[in-house]
Each structure stands twice: as C-alpha cells, then as structure tokens.
Amino acid sequence: MKIAVLGTGMVGKAFADRLVGLGHEVTVGTRDVAATMASTEPDRRGNPPYSVWAGDHPEVELATFAEAAGDAELIVNATSGNVSIAVLEAAGRDNLAGKVLLDVSNPLDGSAGFPPTLFVKDTDSLGEQIQADFAELKVVKALNTMTAALMVNPRQLADGQHSVFVAGNDPQAKESVTDLLTSFGHTDVIDLGDLSTARGAEMYLALWLRLAGALHTSHFNIKVVR
C-alpha cells in the first residue's frame, strides 16, 4: 500500500521503518524537506538527525506534507498532538479527501513541565477535533497508548500478549487499520466504538505517564484481561 507518514520524529521513523519492512511504499511528510535534510543536530532525546536515519533507509522517500498525503492511500498522523491540525492543514484538504487517517497522536501539553497535561479531554478528544476539522478524512484513533517501538513491533514485548484500541466512525476504515495492526503483530485489537471513545484512549495517557515513571521504562503496555 502507498502510505504517508506525517512526522519525522521517533514515531514517524518507527512507522516508516516497519512499513517498508512489510513491503509498503512509504513517503515521510515534513514541512520543509531541505530544512529536514540539512539539520545536523540530534533530537531532544539524543537520536541522530533525520538525514542520518534517511541514509540508512534509502527506500523511504521524504516529501512535503502535501506531496506525501496526495500520493497515499492511508495516512499516519505521527506528529505531536499540538501541531497535528496545522500539519493536516499544510497537507491540504484535496490531498486528504476520502482517505483513512491513522491518528496515533496524543494531546499532550508540556508547557507546565513534567508530567504533561492534556489540552483536550473528557468531553472531547484530539481525534474528534481532527475529524471535526477534516470531514474528508476517515479518522481512526489507535496505538497512542504505547511507546513507538511497541506500536509497530508489539512482539518485542511478551510475544504481543497485550492490547491495542481502535476508535472511529467509519467501520471500513477501522477494518483497514485493524488489518495493519495485525500485520505489525498485534494480537488483541479492541474496537472501543465510535470516535468519541478516543477520549478514553487519550485520557489513559495520564496513567501511562505515571506508569512509565514508576516502572522506569516506556517499554510496557496493558493487556485487557477478561
């Protein structure tokens, strides 16, 4: 499948790497291709700049948000929650029309320090805000409840014996995303319901952050035991 991954951070790179490994045609979208490739600074976590990663991944294309989205059958929103809507605007409505958006972002607000709070919650969610702003997209919230490595390689942990959630208004779009998650190795995909249920998946982040602190690792996930 032709897939656009919006975002050049840890999450975007994890998706691009995994998706090309599964045989997909992947274009990573960025605001300014030249600037992204020119950057020689490690990111905040000390990871090498995108250009170094790109050198190791010649099969992954880099393009503007608009070019990446325009070519794609499925789009992954791997941007920070606070810029997601601006990124989708930059991608352009014509390039989004009718497509599935796998939204893995979280509405984290780190402006007051750690742990971050959520800039939307309880009576609304970032997934719903994106859907409300871009009616032409079929938004499916998923994977936001775990660290990037586990999103795309769940078998790294307990042979994949943990759970992932999908929420969205379009049953076919949820099916496409569920198929993708299964291809990643997820074994327990729970359909929470329509996109309003993304409120639950996003608010879980508050617990995820405390668990990461208590366990001193982000390499964990929850399994829904029933």
Add this chain to the structure above:
Amino acid sequence: MKIAVLGTGMVGKAFADRLVGLGHEVTVGTRDVAATMASTEPDRRGNPPYSVWAGDHPEVELATFAEAAGDAELIVNATSGNVSIAVLEAAGRDNLAGKVLLDVSNPLDGSAGFPPTLFVKDTDSLGEQIQADFAELKVVKALNTMTAALMVNPRQLADGQHSVFVAGNDPQAKESVTDLLTSFGHTDVIDLGDLSTARGAEMYLALWLRLAGALHTSHFNIKVVR
C-alpha cells in the same frame, strides 16, 4: 483489624463482606442508621436494600459515619466521589486523625448522562482533594480502576493475573494498603508514587468506561505487561 467502610452501596457491601470473611471487625458507616435500615426499596441496579443484606451479614455492624470512623484503625472510602468530602466531614476530623484512608472512589459526574465525565482531573484528583481537605488522614488511592467484585476478589478473574495501583504520600500507609490488597488476592500491586499520581489512576476511568461498553461487561481489568 478494626475497619470502617463508609458507604452502603455496592462497593461498601463488597468490602464489608470480604473483610469480615478475612476476620476483620467491620463497621459500615452511613449518614442515618435508622433511615438506611428502614429503606425497603431496591437500589438503582435492582439489588435488595441494605437491611436485607444486613440480615445476611449479622457480623457487620452499621453505625453513623462518625461512630464507624472513630472506632476504626483503617477507613475505606466506598462512597460516590461526589459526596466523599461531605461524608468525611460528617465523620468528623477527630475521628479521622492519624488514620489510613483507603480511597477507592472516582470523581464521576453523571449529570450530563452516560458516559460520565470527571469533575476533577489532569491537574488535580479527588484523592488529592480529600488529602488537602483532611490533612489528618493518610490517603491512599487504590482499587478505583476496577469493579467492586474484583477489588476484593481479584482471583475471580484470571486467577488474579492483573494489576492494581496504589498512590499516596505516606509510605507506611501505602504498605498497609498493599498488605490488605495482597490479602484480597491481588498479585501485582504497582506503587505509582505520591498522591498526585492518583490523577493517572482516576483518569483511566475514561478508558474503563469505554472498555466496559465495548466488552459488555464490567468484569475485566488491565494487566501491566512489562
């Protein structure tokens, strides 16, 4: 141990039943003993009134909030989150002084229908509000992340192979609560940290509610896989 269980609802009765079974001396606290015993109506879920349950549990005493708390070494807040602070005020500060409060309540606001929202979240929690109002208590948040039956009988599900969280500022109080949870059958008690981490445990309710809807049962819990 002498334990006060504040609240005569489903959660309070589940605690009282389990605690006497474990050999504790249990007093259930209510606002008005005569009124609680006089009620002949089933509750909103169709369960028989307290007086019927009390007939089957002669070893459980019923007393006012103040009497129950005054006699107790440990207090369980099994009231609805929206009345918890009023109930503790009714119990009286002198009766609370120096005691551990196991707070299993959730700040649910059902006034706008289902699913309920949270009346405190993200930058504060009900556990912290209680601690701020009653400095004489040692508040430990725990068990609010599962249905009453599993709080006190976790082995009913997957032989107890799922997780429970504790959050609190007093290490000794957390240890007492952890011992109690272990005696119930909990196998994986995760110390999230100080009481501010109760924000995570309480906000998880938003996901719990959607999971209960999607799974058509409240008889589930999460296991933290790491």
